[in-house]
Amino acid sequence: MRVRLLYFASFRDAVGTDQEVRQLDEGTTVARLWEALRGGVPYFARYGSMPAVAVNCEYVSGERALAEGDEVAFLPPIAGG
């Protein structure tokens, strides 16, 4: 299955793009995807725990299983206001 990853703010700077499409195994969870990203992006390795994450614009937990076409955004610490 394929999912679209979105990157914002410091995460976009670290990855060098604002989005990418990834091919994942069926049943991949959000937490497993984060571990895969951590392995490839040194900036992410500094995070001791998974940052906030949204799937299709809604906050989800790490156990969330991803589905074909999902839009996934790991969110750096937000700072609105």
Add this chain to the structure above:
Amino acid sequence: MERLSASPLRLAELVAEARRDGDGAIALFVGVVRDHHRGLPVESIEYAAYGEMAERELDAIERELADAFPATRALIRHRVGTLRVGEESVAVVAVSPHRAEAFAACREGIESVKRRVPIWKLERGPGRAPEWVDPTREAAAR
């Protein structure tokens, strides 16, 4: 309704949009770009958002405020783009028959924005590289 905007906030219009004849109290919170942060001078802040999600969260916060404060009407607007010192970045207006609910809803509104709306600040100041503001790191440093 667009709650994120690249153009300046119009506070008087926002208050006028919110208020009803039965309201005896208007509480308005306005966030402003200040000229310093962590002891360093600030010239401007670029606000970036996950636009679609931020709109949904702002809408959800307004609806949750309406549930929590039934007599109150609350509206929230947030700027995106580059703002200079003194410009208004966020506005929360809460109108209610009485002040206690107006104040409470207004406070809850801005705290919810800070807690869950996906917006980020790129801070710029003289003689230093632009930096994404990280409130969690600042909390850890205090």
